[in-house]
Amino acid sequence: MAKARVSVLGLGSMGGALAEGLIAAGHGVTVWNRSPVRTEPFAGRAAIAADAAGAIAASEIVVLCVLDHAGVGEVLGLPGVLPGLAGRTLVRFTGATPGQSRASAVTVEAAGGRYLDGSILTYPETIRSGAGQIVYSGASGAFESHRSLFEAWGEALFVGADPGTCFVLDKAVFVVLYGGMFSFLQAAALADAAGIAPEVYRRVAERQFEELRRIVPWFADLMARGDYSNAAASVRVSAEAYAPAAGLCRELGVDDLLPATLQALFDRALAEGRGENEMAACFEMLRRRRV
Numbered sequence: 001m002a003k004a005r006v007s008v009l010g011l012g013s014m015g016g017a018l019a020e021g022l023i024a025a026g027h028g029v030t031v032w033n034r035s036p037v038r039t040e041p042f043a044g045r046a047a048i049a050a051d052a053a054g055a056i057a058a059s060e061i062v063v064l065c066v067l068d069h070a071g072v073g074e075v076l077g078l079p080g081v082l083p084g085l086a087g088r089t090l091v092r093f094t095g096a097t098p099g100q101s102r103a104s105a106v107t108v109e110a111a112g113g114r115y116l117d118g119s120i121l122t123y124p125e126t127i128r129s130g131a132g133q134i135v136y137s138g139a140s141g142a143f144e145s146h147r148s149l150f151e152a153w154g155e156a157l158f159v160g161a162d163p164g165t166c167f168v169l170d171k172a173v174f175v176v177l178y179g180g181m182f183s184f185l186q187a188a189a190l191a192d193a194a195g196i197a198p199e200v201y202r203r204v205a206e207r208q209f210e211e212l213r214r215i216v217p218w219f220a221d222l223m224a225r226g227d228y229s230n231a232a233a234s235v236r237v238s239a240e241a242y243a244p245a246a247g248l249c250r251e252l253g254v255d256d257l258l259p260a261t262l263q264a265l266f267d268r269a270l271a272e273g274r275g276e277n278e279m280a281a282c283f284e285m286l287r288r289r290r291v
C-alpha cells in the first residue's frame, strides 16, 4: 500500500523529530515552520511549503506541533488554514489542558476537518527512532484510518473520544515520572548524607526500579479485581519498615518533605483500617478526594 503523505507544521525539537520519524518510515513529508530557518535541515528530504496553508494542501493528514495553545490558535488563524482543513485530519501534538484541546477540536470540526490530540510520552530522540509511545484521543475513525502511520513513531494507543482525554493521562503519567525522579533524588540525598558511595546507591536504586516494574502488572490485577486480602507485604508491615525514613532525613540534615508526605499517606491508610491489606489497597483511598 502507498504510504500516506503527511504535512508537519512546527519543526522545534519535537516537531522536527516527528518529521524525521515519518521520513525514516518512508512517508512523503511536507514541512512548514514559522521561522523558515528550521526547514533547512529537511531540504532534499521533504517538500518545504512557503506557508501553512500550502503545507496543509499537500497532505490528507496534518501534524501540528508548536510550543503552546496560543501558538496553535495563531497557526489555525493564519490565512487559508481553517478552510484548508476541510476533509483532512489534524493531529495536534502541542501539550494542552483538556479544555484547550476540546476548543481546538470544535474549531477544526466546524471547518469540516477531523481532529485528534496526541500526547507524546517520551523524548524527541525516541520518536525519531520509532521507539516512542503516544496516546491519542478524539475522532476514533481518524485514529483507525491513520494508525499505521502513527506507528512510525512507536506504540500508538487510542484512549477516548473526548479529545482532552490524552492530556489527562499525560498528567497521570507525569505523576509517575516526576514522582519517580524526585524519589530517586530524595533517596540519593539521604544516602549521600550517610556517606554511602554513589555507585552503591545507584545499584540499589536501579534494582528498586526493576522491582517497581514487576509490581505494576501485579497491582493492576489486584486493582481490577478489587481484592487486596492476600497480602505479600501488608500496609502495616510496609508502614513499620518505612516509619524511620522521615526522622532519619531530619537527623542527617536532609529535606523531609517527600518522606513526610509518604508517612502521612501510610498514616491515613492505617487509620482507614487497611493495615492487613496489600499496598495496592491504597488505590481505594487515593481514588477519593480527601475531605
Ligand SMILES: NC(=O)c1ccc[n+]([C@@H]2O[C@H](COP(=O)([O-])OP(=O)(O)OC[C@H]3O[C@@H](n4cnc5c(N)ncnc54)[C@H](OP(=O)(O)O)[C@@H]3O)[C@@H](O)[C@H]2O)c1
Residues within 6 Å of the ligand: 010, 011, 012, 013, 014, 015, 016, 033, 034, 035, 038, 065, 066, 067, 068, 070, 071, 072, 074, 075, 093, 094, 095, 120, 121, 122, 123, 124
Ligand atoms: N521536547 C520534548 O521532549 C517534548 C515531549 C513531549 C511533548 N512535547 C510537546 O511538543 C510541543 C513542542 O515542543 P518542542 O520541544 O518541539 O518546542 P521547541 O523546540 O521550543 O519548538 C517550538 C516550536 O513551536 C513553534 N512556535 C512557537 N510559537 C509559535 C507560534 N505562535 N506560531 C507558530 N509557531 C510557533 C516554533 O517556531 P519558531 O521556530 O518560529 O520559533 C517551534 O517550531 C510542546 O507542546 C511540548 O509540550 C515536547
